[in-house]
Amino acid sequence: MKTRYIIYIVLALLVAFLVYNKFFSKHAKETKTATAGKGKKKNGPVAVNVMIVHDTTVVNQIDITGTVDANEKVNLVSQTAGAVTGIYFKEGQRVSKGQLLVKVYNQDLQASLAQVQAQLALAKDINRRNEILVQKEAISKEEYETSKSSYAAYQAQVANIRAQISRTEVRAPFSGVIGLRSISPGGYLSPNTPIATLVNIDPAKVTFSVPERYLPLIKVGSKVNFTIESSQDVFGATVYAIEPALDAVSRTITVRAKAPNAKNLLTAGAFAKINLTLDQIPKTIMVPTEAVIPDLKSSKVYVYHDGKALAKDVKTDLRTDTKIQIVDGLKSGDSVVVSGLIQIRPKAPLKVLKVIK
Structure with missing residues (x-):
């Protein structure tokens, strides 16, 4: 029992020593005095950089x-089906408008054209003779009209066959560079077969x-x-x-x-x-983006005025990578604070380290 009381007394003395050493010793008093001195030390001015703003010309770009x-770009195809009888271009070659590029078999059409052209020549001679004869009243007007109609019919047949022949030829619709071909001589070409890209x-x-x-x-x-x-x-x-x-x-x-x-x-x-x-924009004010502090209702900047920070509400518009346009709230010549903004409060004393013009 006595041993327990002795232990309690020893613990109480130990606690008393620790409390005294913490709060009442010479070292504790010195620490307290130093801390109090720091707390009473007056805050000095905030070191900042300022920029003197001026009107400038801004090009609005995005x-x-x-x-x-x-x-121009087109996928070349044939208007008719048949065997490829000629390829008249090289891959990657520059071609001119109207240049012949590919020809499809058309010998049968050429033969038909030659036959009809011969008939057309005969019909033309007959019609010319009948025109003279009808003027001399040697033949009836009906005979002349018949020869005239026959001549016109042969002309139409020639035009029709020539149109069919033209569809067997693929020509460049405009000047340009032709790409890689996907056909070969002798191959069968249909209207759905791609030839190349122009x-x-x-x-x-x-x-x-x-x-x-x-x-x-x-x-x-x-x-x-x-x-x-x-x-x-x-x-x-x-x-x-x-x-x-x-x-x-x-x-x-x-x-x-x-x-x-x-x-x-x-x-x-x-x-x-x-x-x-x-x-x-010929005349406007631009400030660094970091100088503008966003607010719930508007934005503001700090201006160096009589050695202190003066808060000004501003209206912004155009933004670039590094700057923002001020359309209202600043005037040319104002000294805008561009650094140390976290430490600044309205009317806080400032110390200018650098002036940016």
Whole structure:
């Protein structure tokens, strides 16, 4: 029993020593004094950088994506069926409009044409003689009309056969570069058999979509700059056509521009990164994005005024990668705080480290 009391007394003394050492010893008092001194120390000014804003000219641009298309593109096919008797182009060759590319068997039509042309020549002579005779009243008018009708019928037959022959010849509908052929001499060609692809890509067409909000700023004649993965060059194009209706799903409008391609650097189907110039704002204020503090109702910035931070509500509009347009709330010459914003409160003293002009 006495042993237990002794243990209690020892524990009580130990606790008393720890409490004294914590709160009443010389070291504890020094620590308390130092902490109190720090708490009473007055906060100094916040070190910041400021930018003197001024009116500047801003080009309103947006970056979008699009596709490079051929100016003209067609899959060549034959209008009639038959054996291929001639191929008159090389793959990858540039061809001219109207140039003969492929010929299908037409000897039977050529023979029919020769026969009808002979009959046409005879009918022409008969009709010419009858025209003279009818004027001399040597034959009746009915005989002359019959020969005239026969002559016209043979003319129609010749035109019909020539039309059939023309369908056995595949010619280039426009000038361009012809692709890889999928036929061979002697093979059977039907109207469903693809021959090759003919492409004209000078100029090239660039097709892209623009959000509805920019529709009033897009017009025929607007300039477009774009790049492609296969070239380091920056290409220029001019808008020439705008779709008259918005896409109901994406709420965008399709725009098409033409780009010169004399060096043949653009390829149909290429992915285009487009920089579209919408308009130019001749006089406005732009500040770094980090200088604008978003709020529930508006946005604000801090202005350096008489050594202190002055909060100003501002109205913003255009944004770029690094800056934002201020359309109301600032004037040229204001010193906008662009750093140390987390530590700033209204009317807080400021120390300017750097002035950006």
